[in-house]
Amino acid sequence: MIEFFNQGGYAFFVWGAFGMTFLLLIAEILLLRQSRRTILTRVGRLARLRAQQPQPAEPASPQPEHQT
Amino acid sequence: MTINWFKYASPAAFYPIAGRLVPVFSIAALGLVLFSLYWGFFETPERLGGSNPQKEYYRIIFVHVPSAWMSMWLYLVLAAWSGIGLVFNTRLSFMMANAIAPTGAIFTFIALWTGAFWGRPSWGTYWDWDPRLTSELILFFMYIGFMALHSAIDDSRRADRAAALLAIVGLVMLPVIYWSINCPDPNNCAALHQRSSLTQIESNILTAMLTMTLGFWLYSFATAFARLQGIILTRELESAWVRDMVSGPTPAASGG
Numbered sequence: 001m002i003e004f005f006n007q008g009g010y011a012f013f014v015w016g017a018f019g020m021t022f023l024l025l026i027a028e029i030l031l032l033r034q035s036r037r038t039i040l041t042r043v044g045r046l047a048r049l050r051a052q053q054p055q056p057a058e059p060a061s062p063q064p065e066h067q068t
Numbered sequence: 069m070t071i072n073w074f075k076y077a078s079p080a081a082f083y084p085i086a087g088r089l090v091p092v093f094s095i096a097a098l099g100l101v102l103f104s105l106y107w108g109f110f111e112t113p114e115r116l117g118g119s120n121p122q123k124e125y126y127r128i129i130f131v132h133v134p135s136a137w138m139s140m141w142l143y144l145v146l147a148a149w150s151g152i153g154l155v156f157n158t159r160l161s162f163m164m165a166n167a168i169a170p171t172g173a174i175f176t177f178i179a180l181w182t183g184a185f186w187g188r189p190s191w192g193t194y195w196d197w198d199p200r201l202t203s204e205l206i207l208f209f210m211y212i213g214f215m216a217l218h219s220a221i222d223d224s225r226r227a228d229r230a231a232a233l234l235a236i237v238g239l240v241m242l243p244v245i246y247w248s249i250n251c252p253d254p255n256n257c258a259a260l261h262q263r264s265s266l267t268q269i270e271s272n273i274l275t276a277m278l279t280m281t282l283g284f285w286l287y288s289f290a291t292a293f294a295r296l297q298g299i300i301l302t303r304e305l306e307s308a309w310v311r312d313m314v315s316g317p318t319p320a321a322s323g324g
Contacts (some may be wrong), residue, residue, distance in 0.1 A: 003306060008114060008124035013189050017128040017182040021135065032294045040095050040303045040314075051275040065275065 077158045079300040080309040086293040086300075093290035100283030104130060108276035116223035116273070128186040129273065137177035139207060140242055142172035142288055146214070147239045150232030162228035163303070165235065166218060166297035171288050177184055191260055198260045199248035210238040224303060280290035283309060 007014040076082050108130040119298040146168045153161035183201065184194040195201065201208045214231050221227035266274060304310050 003170060004109070007127070010123060011124040013125045013185045014127055017185040018131055019179050021131045021178050022186075028171065028174055032291060032298070035298055036294065039210055039298050043301055043305060043310060043314050047311055050311060055204055 070300060073206050074158075075078050076158075076257075077160050078302055079163065080307070083158055083297060083300050085181055086297050090136055090290050090294045090297075093286045097283050097286035097290055098208070098213065100286065104276045104280035104283055106151075107272065107279065112276060115271065116270075122190055125186060125189045128182050129316065130280050131183065132182040132186055133174045133277055134284045135192075135218050136204070137281055138284045139172060139176035139204070140245060142175060143210065143235075143238070144242060146172060149237045150235040151297045154230060154275060155234075158242065158291050159228075159303075160187060162232060164292070165232065165301045166215075166228075166299055167292045168288070169215050169218075170295065171291045173215070175284065175288070176208040176211055180208060191245050196260060200245060200261045203245045203248050207238075207241050207245060210235075210241060213263050214238070 005011060005015075070226055076085065076310065108127055112127070114124055115121040116129075146165045149165040149168070150162045152158065180201070183204075187196070189193050214235050217234055218227045233238040249263050269277070301310060
């Protein structure tokens with residue numbers, strides 16, 4: 001076991017290389033998850049905001065009835 | 069039967085497809101990487117080469133070569149999507165290029181980092197202004213430049229086109245990296261990387277290296293598609309389909 005982690009005396013180089021590789025890959029996954037959550041929250045908030053307003057039926061056509 | 073491929077060129081149509089592909093590629097990538105790590109550390113010899121062999125540190129090859137390959141391949145794919153975007157003016161192509169860039173930059177950095185950790189025990193130095201090392205560093209700056217230019221321009225359509233143009237110009241770096249090895253006569257020109265051939269490599273080492281490459285490739289698919297989903301949502305925030313997707317089943321009741 002110790003022999004395995006020692007890598008023939010080159011532990012610093014071997015684990016330094018593999019460590020940074022998988023640190024970065026895992027960090028990328030975590031950052032992607034976090035940004036996905038942030039975006040979905042934003043989308044959800046925007047949808048709720050829209051739902052509270054009188055909903056325009058057709059997005060393309062301008063709605064003249066602002067005050068009733 | 070003909071398939072209308074342009075149907076999937078719409079962000080709204082591709083969003084759910086990307087969502088379904090992410091877990092598939094993630095699981096496959098994880099499996100391949102774990103297999104490669106096992107094979108690379110337990111099924112390979114402790115020495116590489118005949119007289120004056122490389123000792124255990126040669127195992128850095130299992131992350132160094134795959135990440136270096138991915139850094140170049142992803143740049144090629146990024147530039148290809150940029151080119152397709154410029155020719156067909158498809159938004160999804162530009163988004164794809166943007167989704168690939170950070171992953172490519174990470175693999176380029178990993179290639180440089182692991183190269184330094186391999187260079188110290190084998191060449192005696194972490195860094196040298198060798199042609200291949202220098203051109204790989206420039207590739208890293210190309211990725212950074214691509215992302216920086218895109219984020220510096222507020223109008224996303226203009227940012228797409230400007231960054232795409234930069235990506236295509238940067239393609240010139242790929243052949244430079246590829247051929248920046250020793251020429252046939254090392255007395256005329258010397259580079260640290262030597263000409264090598266996959267057929268000369270011991271089969272267990274080759275197995276670990278190639279499965280890691282495939283694993284990194286599938287990982288790139290997974291992260292690119294996951295990032296693509298985020299980019300699509302951010303850019304299409306105002307469009308009807310995003311609104312329907314969010315508030316469709318439960319109209320503005322439960323938030324998260």
